[in-house]
Amino acid sequence: MNVDVLSRPAASRPAASRLAIADGDIHPARKKPSDIYPYLEKRWQTHLETFGLRFRHGFQYGPAYPKGQPLACRRDATPPGGGKPGCDLDFLRAQLLDAHNVQLGILNPLSPSGQGFQDTEFSIAFCRAVNDWQVAEWTSREPRLKASVVVPYEDGPAAAAEIDRRAGDKNFAQVLLLSRTAEPLGNRRYWPIYEAAVRAGLPVGVHAFGYGGSAISAGGWPSFYIEEMNGHAQCSQALLTSMVIEGVFERFPDLRLVLIESGFAWLPPLAWRLDKHFLRLRAETPHLRRLPSEYIRDQVWLTTQPVEEPTTRSQLLDSIEWIGWDRLIFATDYPHWDFDDPAHVLPLPIPEARRRAFFFDNAAALYGMAG
Amino acid sequence: MSRHVVAAVADLPPGSRKLVTVKGRPIAIFNIKGEFFGLFNRCPHQGGSLCDGTLTGLLEADEPGQYRYSRQGEILRCPWHGWEFDIRTGQSWCDPERIRTRSYPVQVQAGGHLVEGPYVAETVPVRVEEEYVVVEM
Amino acid sequence: MTALPPGAIDCDVHPTVPGLSALLPHMEDHWRDMVAQRGVHELHSISYPDPSPLTARPDWRGSDGRAATDVEKLRAQALDRFGTGVAICNCLYGVQLLYSEDMAAAYARAVNDWIAREWLDREPRLRASIVVPVQNAELAVQEIERCAADPRFVQVLLLVMGEIPLGRRQHWPIYAAAERHGLPIGIHAGSSYRHPTTPVGWPTYYTEDYVGQAQAFQQQLASLICEGVFAKFPGLRVVLLESGVSWLPAFLWRLDKYWRGLRMEIPWVNRPPSEIVRDQVRLTLQPLDAPPKPEQLQRLLEHLESDRLLLFSTDYPHWQFDGPDVLPDGLSADLAQKILVDNPLATYPRLSESSLTKGVS
Numbered sequence: 001m002n003v004d005v006l007s008r009p010a011a012s013r014p015a016a017s018r019l020a021i022a023d024g025d026i027h028p029a030r031k032k033p034s035d036i037y038p039y040l041e042k043r044w045q046t047h048l049e050t051f052g053l054r055f056r057h058g059f060q061y062g063p064a065y066p067k068g069q070p071l072a073c074r075r076d077a078t079p080p081g082g083g084k085p086g087c088d089l090d091f092l093r094a095q096l097l098d099a100h101n102v103q104l105g106i107l108n109p110l111s112p113s114g115q116g117f118q119d120t121e122f123s124i125a126f127c128r129a130v131n132d133w134q135v136a137e138w139t140s141r142e143p144r145l146k147a148s149v150v151v152p153y154e155d156g157p158a159a160a161a162e163i164d165r166r167a168g169d170k171n172f173a174q175v176l177l178l179s180r181t182a183e184p185l186g187n188r189r190y191w192p193i194y195e196a197a198v199r200a201g202l203p204v205g206v207h208a209f210g211y212g213g214s215a216i217s218a219g220g221w222p223s224f225y226i227e228e229m230n231g232h233a234q235c236s237q238a239l240l241t242s243m244v245i246e247g248v249f250e251r252f253p254d255l256r257l258v259l260i261e262s263g264f265a266w267l268p269p270l271a272w273r274l275d276k277h278f279l280r281l282r283a284e285t286p287h288l289r290r291l292p293s294e295y296i297r298d299q300v301w302l303t304t305q306p307v308e309e310p311t312t313r314s315q316l317l318d319s320i321e322w323i324g325w326d327r328l329i330f331a332t333d334y335p336h337w338d339f340d341d342p343a344h345v346l347p348l349p350i351p352e353a354r355r356r357a358f359f360f361d362n363a364a365a366l367y368g369m370a371g
Numbered sequence: 372m373s374r375h376v377v378a379a380v381a382d383l384p385p386g387s388r389k390l391v392t393v394k395g396r397p398i399a400i401f402n403i404k405g406e407f408f409g410l411f412n413r414c415p416h417q418g419g420s421l422c423d424g425t426l427t428g429l430l431e432a433d434e435p436g437q438y439r440y441s442r443q444g445e446i447l448r449c450p451w452h453g454w455e456f457d458i459r460t461g462q463s464w465c466d467p468e469r470i471r472t473r474s475y476p477v478q479v480q481a482g483g484h485l486v487e488g489p490y491v492a493e494t495v496p497v498r499v500e501e502e503y504v505v506v507e508m
Numbered sequence: 509m510t511a512l513p514p515g516a517i518d519c520d521v522h523p524t525v526p527g528l529s530a531l532l533p534h535m536e537d538h539w540r541d542m543v544a545q546r547g548v549h550e551l552h553s554i555s556y557p558d559p560s561p562l563t564a565r566p567d568w569r570g571s572d573g574r575a576a577t578d579v580e581k582l583r584a585q586a587l588d589r590f591g592t593g594v595a596i597c598n599c600l601y602g603v604q605l606l607y608s609e610d611m612a613a614a615y616a617r618a619v620n621d622w623i624a625r626e627w628l629d630r631e632p633r634l635r636a637s638i639v640v641p642v643q644n645a646e647l648a649v650q651e652i653e654r655c656a657a658d659p660r661f662v663q664v665l666l667l668v669m670g671e672i673p674l675g676r677r678q679h680w681p682i683y684a685a686a687e688r689h690g691l692p693i694g695i696h697a698g699s700s701y702r703h704p705t706t707p708v709g710w711p712t713y714y715t716e717d718y719v720g721q722a723q724a725f726q727q728q729l730a731s732l733i734c735e736g737v738f739a740k741f742p743g744l745r746v747v748l749l750e751s752g753v754s755w756l757p758a759f760l761w762r763l764d765k766y767w768r769g770l771r772m773e774i775p776w777v778n779r780p781p782s783e784i785v786r787d788q789v790r791l792t793l794q795p796l797d798a799p800p801k802p803e804q805l806q807r808l809l810e811h812l813e814s815d816r817l818l819l820f821s822t823d824y825p826h827w828q829f830d831g832p833d834v835l836p837d838g839l840s841a842d843l844a845q846k847i848l849v850d851n852p853l854a855t856y857p858r859l860s861e862s863s864l865t866k867g868v869s
Contacts, residue, residue: 068453068769068770068773069450069453074419074450074451075423075424075425075450075451076419076420076423076450076451179708180707180708181708181709182709183708183709183710184706184708184709184710184711184712184716185708186712187709187712212708212709213709214703214704214706214707214708214709214710215703215704215707216707217673217703217707217724217727217728217731218669218699218703218704218705218706218707218720218723218724218727219668219669219670219671219672219673219674219703219724219727219728219731220670220671220672220673220676220702220703221672221673222673222675222727222730222731222734223673223675223676223731223734223735224734224735224773224774225770225773226730226734226766226767226770226773226774227673227727227730227731227734229766229770230727230730230762230763230766231707231727231730233726233758233759233762234707234723234724234726234727235707235708237720237722237723238706238707238708238711238716238720238723239706239708241706241711241716241719241720242706242708242711242712242716245711245712245713245715245716245719246712246713263758263762265757265758265761265762266755266758266759266762268754268799269722269752269754269755269758269797270719270722270755272754272797272798272799272800273719273722273752273754273755273795273797274719275800276795276797277562277715277718277719277795278715278719280561280562280827281560281561281562281714281715281718283561284713284714284715285713285715306762306765306766308758308761308762308765309761309764309765310757310761310811311764311782311813312813315757315761315807315810315811316761318804318807318811319758322799322804337450337451337452337453337769338451338452338766338769339417339451339452340417341417341418341419341451343418344416344417344418345417416768427772430772430775431775431778432736432775432776432778433776434736434739434740434776435677435735435736435737435739435740435776436677436736436776437776438775439775449769452768452769453769453770453772454768454769455771455772463768464771465767465768465771465780
């Protein structure tokens with residue numbers, strides 16, 4: 001034969017993204033449920049084996065809306081040794097960190113993470129276990145990765161206690177919440193979380209998903225997974241509106257918020273709408289002393305994935321201009337299917353300084369890793 | 372154009388696939404019920420490896436709630452975003468005509484390159500010569 | 509203010525029911541008697557609290573604090589003042605909030621008859637949307653059939669937040685009837701409060717409720733598209749009323765992207781959602797939720813990629829602008845003409861000349 005025959009694709013990518021990048025959204029997984037046991041008290045291991053996981057939706061296994069790809073993952077992300085995508089650090093290193101020169105990767109563990117469990121006590125214990133697991137099996141072995149403090153957010157004081165426990169631990173880069181909570185995230189029940197995050201000097205990341213118990217649209221339950229996915233943008237708009245109008249940013253001027261995995265092009269129209277109607281209804285919010293857009297400009301960041309794709313691609317640059325080139329944090333969402341490849345996510349002419357901000361500098365500044 | 376032997380037919384039974392490199396380019400070769408097809412192994416969307424995609428059928432509907440399933444095994448879904456490609460023509464299923472006629476700006480970035488042109492997965496002619504699978508490029 | 513061109517059409521004004529007593533003459537006997545027997549309260553919705561600044565501009569409120577409660581006010585303050593040729597009445601009295609379907613249907617009938625008698629009969633420049641009990645599709649269709657006989661009813665009115673997403677098949681008889689009669693479906697801001705008014709729970713402030721209407725419109729538009737309403741009813745037009753406008757491009761970019769990868773879940777959607785919207789969906793102008801700078805607005809209008817999407821509206825008596833400034837700055841004369849006249853005429857077939865001369869039954 002006069003050709004190279006390969007049985008699987010090489011992990012290495014073209015030199016397109018040799019620039020060192022940050023990745024604001026990586027999802028580590030465990031190979032099997034019992035892999036959490038070293039970090040979880042026996043009493044909860046037994047509970048898990050007896051009653052399983054229970055969220056505010058009806059299925060024992062899997063999500064309320066079946067996904068579009070198995071486990072919502074890329075089909076080429078299953079590790080060679082088997083197990084779920086994202087469960088193997090070596091394969092993650094090869095396929096993501098080395099391949100794309102990721103020098104700063106933020107871990108956002110998703111279900112099951114303890115978050116959103118119906119049982120609050122179980123939620124508290126499981127979150128703590130997941131935080132221990134992240135350090136033991138990920139960040140202590142791979143300096144390019146940083147963990148998120150997963151918290152039982154429906155119990156504000158318990159969540160604050162978990163943040164206090166991790167404060168000062170350099171393994172952790174942020175606090176992690178989910179977007180679909182029992183009440184919108186500006187609600188006062190969640191303020192102990194913001195207080196603790198500010199105390200610890202940690203940004204708060206809010207990742208799409210969760211089951212708060214409300215229909216996932218204000219007009220009822222949609223039929224389709226595509227509606228759920230599209231709907232994460234509206235959920236983020238709603239929670240951000242709540243945080244602004246309830247006065248979270250006014251009360252916590254040092255709080256930094258990162259909205260993760262909701263896209264970003266929806267932000268400027270939301271800010272314009274908020275400003276207009278806030279002014280008309282000014283009498284309702286005497287506690288606010290700045291325009292909504294001003295709070296957003298100073299205290300809110302967004303990860304880029306899933307990047308919006310206008311038919312005329314250059315229009316996306318208008319959106320980024322309106323948001324500010326310093327507010328976006330590049331993210332892959334590895335190993336999920338709607339992964340954004342850094343080499344292809346912004347196929348447009350962009351000055352080098354902006355490219356660096358988008359792909360690395362903004363994240364380094366936000367997470368306190370600026371060199 | 373030159374011919375390159377990429378596999379023995381016996382190595383590529385029906386239902387199988389192989390990733391080969393020809394003249395430095397990764398090519399995914401599929402055997403669909405005895406017929407061979409080749410695609411340049413990069414999804415025109417964001418470059419996903421098409422050889423890792425799944426083969427499925429074509430699901431259409433004239434009306435909501437009606438499902439017409441045909442051409443099973445001939446539609447390749449990109450392993451990343453799930454874009455559907457007709458394995459025979461490389462055409463993206465979601466909007467072949469419109470996207471084909473639209474032009475996109477092509478820029479060269481330092482160290483990078485862009486997807487250019489319509490969203491068509493590039494096909495590569497594949498033939499069987501005696502017991503060998505041959506790619507012409 | 510520059511005078512509006514002749515024939516400018518205001519696609520969203522709100523005649524306001526002053527009280528149940530105004531509807532009593534239009535109710536069947538037993539429903540009328542039950543109002544007193546049961547002490548039925550007013551159906552004013554918290555979507556627009558009566559005294560709230562947004563609900564009515566101060567110079568439009570009467571000495572009793574209410575606005576738009578009779579046709580003389582609307583004529584003087586809106587039609588004559590703005591110089592519009594036609595205005596479409598969207599009455600927001602909360603019949604969709606009732607849980608009893610029969611009661612909702614009865615009150616819808618009363619509201620529609622009140623509009624016809626007290627507004628349409630008394631001002632030839634007015635047209636109206638048919639208020640329907642969305643709670644029960646069959647009853648809603650009956651009301652459409654009844655009111656469609658009057659050519660001055662030009663649209664079917666729904667609220668943006670109900671119990672079941674608007675694309676779902678339970679609603680399809682309503683769309684079939686509307687398509688049959690050449691009536692667009694007008695979806696207006698407001699809720700029947702079956703669910704929290706955000707997708708992440710109940711808000712605390714009215715400001716959140718109102719701002720959140722835009723997210724509800726986004727999710728309902730996704731529902732209509734993904735459920736195949738536009739495929740099933742190719743002649744149907746949907747108008748988003750008081751929805752906000754500036755969210756639309758980013759929404760379409762995202763939904764188009766997801767459709768390309770998830771088409772197989774909704775195989776009846778055989779063209780990009782953005783194309784469907786440009787063909788079959790329209791939005792009224794107020795509130796535009798515009799960017800602060802004129803050059804940003806120009807860019808945003810380019811992002812819409814169509815000059816056929818917007819329909820002029822004042823949203824009278826809601827307070828969306830001051831004085832006579834009915835149009836935002838920066839619109840070209842050509843685009844203004846489309847927004848003010850051409851697009852509304854193209855969207856509402858019943859506004860054309862022939863139906864204006866038709867007799868009223």
